Amino acid sequence: xxxxxxxxxxxxxxxxxxxxxxxxxxxxxxxxxxxxxxxxxxxxxxxxxxxxxxxxxxxxxxxxxxxxxxxxxxxxxxxxxxxxxxxxxxxxxxxxxxxxxxxxxxxxxxxxxxxxxxxxxxxxxxxxxxxxxxxxxxxxxxxxxxxxxxxxxxxxxxxxxxxxxxxxxxxxxxxxxxxxxxxxxxxxxxxxxxxxxxxxxxxxxxxxxxxxxxxxxxxxxxxxxxxxxxxxxxxxxxxxxxxxxxxxxxxxxxxxxxxxxxxxxxxxxxxxxxxxxxxxxxxxxxxxxxxxxxxxxxxxxxxxxxxxxxxxxxxxxxxxxxxxxxxxxxxxxxxxxxxxxxxxxxxxxxxxxxxxxxxxxxxxxxxxxxxxxxxxxxxxxxxxxxxxxxxxxxxxxxxxxxxxxxxxxxxxxxxxxxxxxxxxxxxxxxxxxxxxxxxxxxxxxxxxxxxxxxxxxxxxxxxxxxxxxxxxxxxxxxxxxxxxxxxxxxxxxxxxxxxxxxxxxxxxxxxxxxxxxxxxxxxxxxxxxxxxxxxxxxxxxxxxxxxxxxxxxxxxxxxxxxxxxxxxxxxxxxxxx
Numbered sequence: 001x002x003x004x005x006x007x008x009x010x011x012x013x014x015x016x017x018x019x020x021x022x023x024x025x026x027x028x029x030x031x032x033x034x035x036x037x038x039x040x041x042x043x044x045x046x047x048x049x050x051x052x053x054x055x056x057x058x059x060x061x062x063x064x065x066x067x068x069x070x071x072x073x074x075x076x077x078x079x080x081x082x083x084x085x086x087x088x089x090x091x092x093x094x095x096x097x098x099x100x101x102x103x104x105x106x107x108x109x110x111x112x113x114x115x116x117x118x119x120x121x122x123x124x125x126x127x128x129x130x131x132x133x134x135x136x137x138x139x140x141x142x143x144x145x146x147x148x149x150x151x152x153x154x155x156x157x158x159x160x161x162x163x164x165x166x167x168x169x170x171x172x173x174x175x176x177x178x179x180x181x182x183x184x185x186x187x188x189x190x191x192x193x194x195x196x197x198x199x200x201x202x203x204x205x206x207x208x209x210x211x212x213x214x215x216x217x218x219x220x221x222x223x224x225x226x227x228x229x230x231x232x233x234x235x236x237x238x239x240x241x242x243x244x245x246x247x248x249x250x251x252x253x254x255x256x257x258x259x260x261x262x263x264x265x266x267x268x269x270x271x272x273x274x275x276x277x278x279x280x281x282x283x284x285x286x287x288x289x290x291x292x293x294x295x296x297x298x299x300x301x302x303x304x305x306x307x308x309x310x311x312x313x314x315x316x317x318x319x320x321x322x323x324x325x326x327x328x329x330x331x332x333x334x335x336x337x338x339x340x341x342x343x344x345x346x347x348x349x350x351x352x353x354x355x356x357x358x359x360x361x362x363x364x365x366x367x368x369x370x371x372x373x374x375x376x377x378x379x380x381x382x383x384x385x386x387x388x389x390x391x392x393x394x395x396x397x398x399x400x401x402x403x404x405x406x407x408x409x410x411x412x413x414x415x416x417x418x419x420x421x422x423x424x425x426x427x428x429x430x431x432x433x434x435x436x437x438x439x440x441x442x443x444x445x446x447x448x449x450x451x452x453x454x455x456x457x458x459x460x461x462x463x464x465x466x467x468x469x470x471x472x473x474x475x476x477x478x479x480x481x482x483x484x485x486x487x488x489x490x491x492x493x494x495x496x497x498x499x500x501x502x503x504x505x506x507x508x509x510x511x512x513x514x515x516x517x518x519x520x521x522x523x524x525x526x527x528x529x530x531x532x533x534x535x536x537x538x539x540x541x542x543x544x545x546x547x548x549x550x551x552x553x554x555x556x557x558x559x560x561x562x563x564x565x566x567x568x569x570x571x572x573x574x575x576x577x
Contacts, residue, residue, distance in 0.1 A: 003036055010043045010062050018187050019068060026060040041463045049073050049181040052168050052381065055149050055158035055538075058101060065149075065157045070105045071190040073159055074112035074145070076181030078191075081118065081142055084176075091119035093139060093202075095132040096147035097240050097305040099157050100268035102126070106147045109159070114198035115191035124201040126266055128240045128306030130407075130416035133166040134210050135202065137412075148305035151277035152538060154270050167384030167413030171515055207244065210411070214419050215251045217409040219339040220430045224253040227429035231296040234421070235260035235287040237276045238267040239304030241417060248422045254429075258294060260287050260301075270304075278303055278310025279404055281322055288312060288320050298428045298438070302417040307380075308404040309417040311424055313438040326359035326454045326546075327442060328424070329400030333362055334445050335427040336398050336408060337369045346370065351390065353383045353399040356496075356519065357531045357544040361445075361452040362400065368449065371397065377496065377517045378533060380405055384413030402454065402544065443557045451551040453564035457572055458540045470534050470541045477520050477532050486547070486571040488524035495520055530571060545571050 003011070011031070015024055030039050042061025047054055047069050054073055058065045081090050092113055096106035103126070110120045121139055123132070129146045136144040142164045149156035161177065163169050169177055184190065218224070232249065234257055236242040242264055249257050262272050263286060270276040273283045278301040291299045291312065299312035299320065311328055312320045323331070333352055340346050351372035354362045366373035372394065376382035383399040387410055390396065400406040405415025408423045431441045446452070461469045481493050481504070493502045494512060496519040502509040519533045531544040547567045551560050 003039060004044070007040055007043045011039065014043075014060070014062070023060045023066070023068075037463075044464050046182075049076065049178050052379065053145075053159040053161040055152065055156060057155050058157050065105070065159075067105075067108055068187055068190075070108050070159060071112050071192060072184050072187070073161070073181055074109045075116070075190040076184055077143060077145070077161055077177055078113055078116040078118055079183075080173075080177045080180040082116070083180075084173075085142055088142075089119070090117075090143075091121060091139065091141045093121040093123070093132055093135045093141045093144040094147075095123040095127040095129070095135070095144075097129070098126050098238060098266035098268055099147075099149060099304060100154065101157055102147040102268070105157060105159070106145075108192070109145050109147065110199055111192055111194035112190060114195040115193050117195075118198065120199045121202045122199050123206075124203045126240045126243065127203075127207075128244055128416075128418055129160065130307055130412045130414055130418055131206065131210055131244065133162060133412035133414045133416075134213075135206050136162055136164065137166040138206065138209065139202075146305065150305055151275065151279070151303040151308060153275055154268060162413075165384065165388040165413055167388060168379075168381035170381055170385045207247075210418075211244065211248055211251050213411050214248055214409075214422060217411075217419070218252060218422075218426060219336060219343065220426055220433075221253065223430045223433040224426055227432050228253050229256045230254060230298065230425065230429050230432065231294055232257045232425055233260065233287050233291045233294070233296045233299045234258070235263045235284070235301040236266075236306070237263050237273060237278065237283055237301055237303060238265065238270050239276065239302060239306060240266065241302035241306035241421075242266065244418045245300075245302060245306065245421045248418050249425055252422045252426060254425055258290060258296070260290055262286050276304050278308055279325070284310060284312060284322065291320055297432065298425060300421050300424060302421065303404075306417045307415045309406070309420045309424065310404055313428075315439050321439070323438075323442070324454065325400075325402040325404040326361070326452070328404070329354070329402070329406055330359055330361045330365065330445065330452070331438065331442055332406055332408070332420070332423060332427060333398050333400060334365050335430060335441070336423070337365065337371060339430065340397065341369060347395075350395045350397045352397055353386050355379070355382065355401045356514075356521065357533065358400065358402040359452050359454055359546055360529070360548070361449055364449045365445075377514055378519065380407070380415045381413075383407070387413060402456070443551075443554050446551045446557070447554060450548050451557075451560050451564065452546060452548040453561065453568060454544065454546045455568045455572070456545075457543045458535070459543075460538075460540050462539045466539050470539075473541055474518060474520065474532065474534060481520075481522060482574060485522060485524050485530055485574050486526075486528055486567050488526040488528060490522045491525050492523040493520070494523070528567070528571060530575065532575075543572065543575055547571070
């Protein structure tokens with residue numbers, strides 16, 4: 001394999017430009033080793049500043065996370081802010097997670113903002129992503145940056161950019177920021193020289209304000225008081241959750257929180273797990289072991305930047321089982337609406353938000369409770385956008401998405417595992433106080449609303465060739481959609497890229513009314529929904545499958561679950577033919 005001309009040109013720009021000697025030495029070493037595949041992946045394009053910022057593998061190169069790609073992103077964001085708020089005093093907040101180099105990249109981000117005359121509120125130590133969102137709003141900032149790659153493997157890092165509402169940028173501002181970043185053609189345009197007087201350290205005062213406001217959201221403090229010794233196992237999986245989740249649980253009133261000590265120390269190498277992802281069963285192995293030892297009521301684990309949470313509960317046979325994001329989200333929203341209803345707090349002006357690839361069960365719950373439901377594109381920034389648009393008009397109760405991200409209350413504009421952990425524990429106490437369990441509550445929810453079952457299959461396709469394969473797969477599905485899935489005819493095709501919903505039988509179509517997004521949905525005659533979507537943050541294409549049918553009684557749960565699992569298996573096999 002040889003390097004194409006564009007890649008060679010970019011490499012020469014880095015070797016001859018204002019880059020440090022260590023970076024140049026790393027590049028030269030790869031050239032000497034003729035490591036052309038690695039060089040191509042590192043230099044064949046500029047790491048794209050997408051609608052959520054940057055995410056990629058750390059290392060030297062234009063398509064890698066490093067001092068220079070972080071600096072360029074920050075300079076572009078600074079240029080955007082000066083154009084957006086001409087003549088105004090501009091401030092930003094910056095935080096970072098436990099990943100290797102996150103603290104270094106946070107300092108570089110602060111340096112560039114300060115050099116551009118922008119006031120920086122800088123968290124003095126690692127903090128969860130949702131607290132950054134909270135701080136932006138609380139401090140009246142125009143923007144904010146979180147240095148994190150969420151639940152990606154340890155070689156990754158990233159840069160999440162936020163607007164003045166505490167949410168990640170959406171249209172049109174996301175494109176305007178991207179244009180400013182893309183307009184920087186030379187590293188010499190980036191101002192790296194820090195101005196100390198423009199940087200102010202923040203920390204514990206914001207922590208306490210955040211925790212106090214979370215605690216004020218509690219709906220069932222009486223149930224917690226009676227069940228305060230609920231046995232909870234918690235793991236931060238070497239991430240930022242350790243800074244606030246135990247404090248939030250304590251402030252809610254829980255006295256028996258057991259930390260997984262082996263995973264309690266922040267560590268960017270994530271030494272006890274393959275992936276620091278609470279969606280993966282393996283990541284909860286130590287937490288489950290501890291739970292069995294102490295006969296816990298609830299297991300919770302958060303990802304490195306503490307915006308996602310995975311949970312495990314005991315089933316009716318006393319065995320710990322993991323709940324997926326759809327199950328936890330449905331349970332949480334059903335609990336909050338039920339608790340609000342019991343206390344007479346529902347006025348008809350409340351609403352809930354979820355995404356197009358999240359279970360339709362949430363919509364069914366909202367409909368029965370008389371609560372407005374809004375559907376958005378995938379990504380919590382779209383939920384945040386709805387919240388910002390409806391601020392002062394309607395009351396946001398909760399939101400959630402299948403990828404283990406939830407939010408209760410309107411303190412932040414992003415998924416929040418700190419708030420979610422507190423409310424999942426409260427929900428467990430609420431049902432235990434009634435002589436039930438979270439698992440029993442889930443089955444009873446299915447009896448009432450129908451049993452919904454979802455699954456997700458991800459295909460990883462790395463590098464330039466992988467990106468091309470993912471694009472080709474989407475084009476294949478777009479131009480030749482499957483005729484049947486799981487033995488049921490595909491009756492509707494929703495193409496969010498083309499803003500088009502097509503009736504397969506008649507060929508008629510209508511506009512979807514969503515912003516443009518590369519997502520395809522196939523809806524079958526029996527109500528199954530299959531979505532195909534390239535990941536915006538990982539080299540993957542994801543297939544989401546949702547099936548459902550009525551559950552007549554609690555005793556039918558296992559048989560119905562097995563039937564739905566088989567249906568999902570057949571659908572996924574059909575997709576890969």
